[in-house]
Amino acid sequence: MASKIRIKVGTTEIEFEGSEEYMREELPGLVELLNDIAPTEAPESEDVSEILPEGDPSKQTLKMTTNTIATKLGAKTGSELALAACTHLCLVKGNDTYKRANILAEMKLATNFYKKTYSGNLSKSLKKLVADGKLLETAQDTYALDAKEKANLQAKLSGS
Numbered sequence: 001m002a003s004k005i006r007i008k009v010g011t012t013e014i015e016f017e018g019s020e021e022y023m024r025e026e027l028p029g030l031v032e033l034l035n036d037i038a039p040t041e042a043p044e045s046e047d048v049s050e051i052l053p054e055g056d057p058s059k060q061t062l063k064m065t066t067n068t069i070a071t072k073l074g075a076k077t078g079s080e081l082a083l084a085a086c087t088h089l090c091l092v093k094g095n096d097t098y099k100r101a102n103i104l105a106e107m108k109l110a111t112n113f114y115k116k117t118y119s120g121n122l123s124k125s126l127k128k129l130v131a132d133g134k135l136l137e138t139a140q141d142t143y144a145l146d147a148k149e150k151a152n153l154q155a156k157l158s159g160s
Contacts, residue, residue, distance in 0.1 A: 062091045062157055066110040072157055078118035079125040081107050083134055087153050090145050100126065100141040 003023055006015045018026075062069075069092075070084035085106035089098045098106075104122055108114050118125070126143065129135040134149045145153070 062154075064088075064092060064157070066106050067112045069157060070110050070113045073153075075110075075113055077125075078107075078115070078121050079128050081110060081113050081118060082122065082125045083129055083153075084110065084113075086129075086135060086143060086145055087157070090150060091154060091157070097138050097142050097144045100143070103143065 002017055003020050004015070004017045005023065005027070064072075066085055066088040069087050070081055073080060073084055073087070075081045075084050082103055085103050086098060088106055089095045089102060095102075100122065103126070104119060107118060107122075126135065126137075130137050130143075133146055135143045136146055138144050
């Protein structure tokens with residue numbers, strides 16, 4: 001009878017399929033090997049506080065997470081999650097403009113919605129939002145919510 005096992009330590013992952021007898025005999029050695037070759041420290045992650053600067057508290061009009069905003073807006077695509085992230089950066093954090101990196105970092109915080117493919121397709125998503133008149137590109141890789149869209153989102157999220 002064949003068995004399958006997948007072991008992941010840090011960023012190293014090994015998948016094995018074989019007989020139960022072989023696994024019983026060889027699995028301890030495989031685990032030891034994995035521990036030897038896997039990095040001992042976690043990879044350095046980006047400092048989100050640098051990517052997501054605090055906005056202007058006087059401009060903060062909502063108190064909710066990007067997950068909540070995405071839920072209320074019914075986000076199902078990368079573009080819709082990007083819009084939810086921009087909405088959070090604008091209405092919750094109080095930022096007037098936001099860089100592409102800010103938007104991506106905020107999208108990643110929406111763990112109920114974020115998919116890795118959204119990162120690779122972010123440029124396409126942002127271009128679509130600009131073409132649809134929902135975002136303005138104020139400088140290269142810098143965006144802001146369109147005034148009409150901002151008012152529309154404010155009304156939707158406030159329950160008006």
